[in-house]
Amino acid sequence: MAPTSVVIVNFNAGALLSEAVASVLASTVPVEVIVVDNGSSDDSLRRLREAAGRDPRVRILENRENRGFARAGNQGLALATGDFLLLLNPDARVEPDTIARVREALVARPEAGMAGALVLNPDGTEQEGCRRALPTPARAFVRAFGLGRLFRGGSLRDYSLSDLPLPPGPVPVDAISGAFMLVRRSALQEVGPLDDGYFLHCEDLDWCFRFGRAGRTILFVPEARVVHHKGSCGRDRPLFVEWHLHRGMLRFYRKFFLSEYPRPLYWLVTVGVGLRFAARAVLTLLLRTFARRGHA
Numbered sequence: 001m002a003p004t005s006v007v008i009v010n011f012n013a014g015a016l017l018s019e020a021v022a023s024v025l026a027s028t029v030p031v032e033v034i035v036v037d038n039g040s041s042d043d044s045l046r047r048l049r050e051a052a053g054r055d056p057r058v059r060i061l062e063n064r065e066n067r068g069f070a071r072a073g074n075q076g077l078a079l080a081t082g083d084f085l086l087l088l089n090p091d092a093r094v095e096p097d098t099i100a101r102v103r104e105a106l107v108a109r110p111e112a113g114m115a116g117a118l119v120l121n122p123d124g125t126e127q128e129g130c131r132r133a134l135p136t137p138a139r140a141f142v143r144a145f146g147l148g149r150l151f152r153g154g155s156l157r158d159y160s161l162s163d164l165p166l167p168p169g170p171v172p173v174d175a176i177s178g179a180f181m182l183v184r185r186s187a188l189q190e191v192g193p194l195d196d197g198y199f200l201h202c203e204d205l206d207w208c209f210r211f212g213r214a215g216r217t218i219l220f221v222p223e224a225r226v227v228h229h230k231g232s233c234g235r236d237r238p239l240f241v242e243w244h245l246h247r248g249m250l251r252f253y254r255k256f257f258l259s260e261y262p263r264p265l266y267w268l269v270t271v272g273v274g275l276r277f278a279a280r281a282v283l284t285l286l287l288r289t290f291a292r293r294g295h296a
Helices: 015-025 044-052 069-079 098-108 137-144 185-191 203-213 238-256 263-295
Strands: 004-010 031-038 058-063 084-088 092-094 112-120 171-173 180-184 217-228
Touching: 004 015, 004 069, 004 098, 015 031, 015 044, 015 092, 031 044, 031 069, 044 058, 058 069, 069 084, 069 203, 084 098, 084 185, 098 112, 098 180, 098 217, 112 185, 112 203, 137 238, 137 263, 180 185, 180 203, 185 203, 203 217, 203 238, 238 263
Parallel strands: 004 031, 004 084, 031 058, 112 217
Antiparallel strands: 084 180, 092 217, 112 180, 171 217
């Protein structure tokens, strides 16, 4: 069996990076690991070199600055040699059989181009975004105003599917979590790499949307598990992360929905995204202020 190429984009993941790589190296299938570092200022690379630097399966590529997730991910994908390529977050940990199970699901479905695992929070609960419908303007509106929670069980739903029972086996979905995305090389060659116009966030949704448009099924494989310490790499720069999240949302809607919906709707989406960012920014600043006072 040819190795599965695992691409990990790192930025200040600390000890979690070494844990992620160690979990991949313990997989039951052959792997190669390509770590692309985006100018980290912490000790994550030192820790990795001490733990796995002599392992011939591990390759480290260092960028001098933060090039963004999509651009760095594409660097790693370009170096990968496997027929199956996995994008894995540096704060995610796979089980020994995770990659094998997801790979088997792809092999069994020749029309499938991408597959994801059951992504769990550290407390064992399913992480939101693990399986999703595409965030159309209508679903985004329901999500933004919490209408799905107000009318739980009704016809109003946002794009998250994590409140539904787990299926008994692999099922098609519109989108999976960017923390774990296994793609078939032949499908990657059809669809193309990540859109590096996104700096951070929404590049995974963009990729899923393009896979779907190319006629490639995306699978959610519930029997394969990943633990994801979400937000670990951006904990010290919450406003930076929020800015690029909302910027990515606007790029996504502009790219895929601007020509399909009335222009005034896009203006409403833009205003809504702006207001959401402002609210999140204020909340973030307040929480940081209270935290500092609490430590004073």
